[in-house]
Amino acid sequence: MESNYILFGIDFRSNEEQKELIRLINEDPTRRPVVFCKGAAGTGKTFAALAASLSLIRAKGSKKKYKNLYYVREPVEIGHRLGYLKGTEEDKYGPYLGGLLDNYNHLMEKARKNGEAPLSLKRPKKKIYGDDEELLPPSYQRLPNDIIPLAPEFLRGRSFEDSIILVDETQNMDINEIQTLVTRIGSCTKIIFLGSPNQIDVSGQSEDHNDFMIAYSLLKDTGLVGYVELTKPMRNSFVRDFDERFLAYKKTLKK
Numbered sequence: 001m002e003s004n005y006i007l008f009g010i011d012f013r014s015n016e017e018q019k020e021l022i023r024l025i026n027e028d029p030t031r032r033p034v035v036f037c038k039g040a041a042g043t044g045k046t047f048a049a050l051a052a053s054l055s056l057i058r059a060k061g062s063k064k065k066y067k068n069l070y071y072v073r074e075p076v077e078i079g080h081r082l083g084y085l086k087g088t089e090e091d092k093y094g095p096y097l098g099g100l101l102d103n104y105n106h107l108m109e110k111a112r113k114n115g116e117a118p119l120s121l122k123r124p125k126k127k128i129y130g131d132d133e134e135l136l137p138p139s140y141q142r143l144p145n146d147i148i149p150l151a152p153e154f155l156r157g158r159s160f161e162d163s164i165i166l167v168d169e170t171q172n173m174d175i176n177e178i179q180t181l182v183t184r185i186g187s188c189t190k191i192i193f194l195g196s197p198n199q200i201d202v203s204g205q206s207e208d209h210n211d212f213m214i215a216y217s218l219l220k221d222t223g224l225v226g227y228v229e230l231t232k233p234m235r236n237s238f239v240r241d242f243d244e245r246f247l248a249y250k251k252t253l254k255k
Contacts, residue, residue: 001156007051008107009114017230018048024226025052025164029065029190032226034182036193036216039230042239045194046103046168048230053164053192054107057146065188068163071100071149072181074172076201099150100168104143152177161186170195172202175211182219207247 004026005012005019012018017039024035039045075096087242143149151174167173167181170193178193185191195212205211219225233240 002129007055008111009116010051010107010110012048012051013230015044015048017228017232018044020228021045021048021230022052023193025049025190025230026056027226029188031224032190033185033189033224034193034219035228036195036212037228037230038195038197038213038216040240040243041196041199042233042235042243043230043236044232045196045230046099046166047107047234049192049194050100050103050167051107053144053166056164066162066164066190068160069147070163070165071097071102071147071168072152072155072165073097073149073168074152074170074177074202076169076172084192097143100147100149101143142154152181155180155184156226157182158186159186160189162188165189165191165195167191169175170212171197171200171205171210173211174202174205176216178211178215182215198243 002013005022007022011023021035024032037045037049053069056064056066059065073096102219163186165181165184170178181191181193193212193215195210197207197210197213200206200210216227217227220227
């Protein structure tokens with residue numbers, strides 16, 4: 001149905017690549033439990049996948065298949081490492097959720113403009129540290145309760161049912177981590193791997209040889225895996241040209 005591609009008031013029908021990603025996410029998880037989505041930076045992988053996943057999580061009545069949406073991202077920085085971070089798991093993992101938060105805020109902002117999300121925001125809560133109070137940001141700057149971030153380091157032994165698992169920046173994961181994720185799948189669960197092989201931030205992998213695409217090649221002939229590649233830039237039109245210029249230069253360094 002064409003209405004499946006209008007999510008939170010946003011019409012994805014004009015972008016065939018994003019439309020295919022949404023179709024694969026909407027597909028019955030018993031038929032296609034795993035989706036791989038490859039695309040350069042700025043092609044809207046996370047945005048479209050998040051919109052499709054949230055619409056399924058927030059469905060009502062007989063349309064509701066899933067109870068939880070989990071977000072997994074390898075805690076990898078660009079360039080120099082941050083080093084040890086104090087605090088709880090949530091405090092340490094929080095800095096790596098900026099991209100997800102940006103996409104969620106962007107999605108909700110568009111939804112509000114289209115009358116598909118509440119305009120009113122809850123008053124920010126306070127955290128108390130001894131005698132000091134810290135005012136938390138407004139609710140639209142925080143993730144909602146139905147998006148549950150998970151660090152991949154803590155996935156061993158977990159099992160997921162009635163869930164969507166959105167795995168971002170998969171190009172920075174190794175084959176063991178991807179194997180761990182695909183073997184967590186329980187009944188009525190969909191796992192979506194998003195990755196940009198041309199933007200790898202870990203050593204030992206490259207655009208031409210990375211575990212993200214190796215994992216897809218290992219699983220593609222099972223008939224249980226969907227695949228789509230996004231190429232159309234959703235940011236400024238010049239971003240793709242800039243990206244290609246840097247990539248071309250990096251390739252000269254390898255010669």
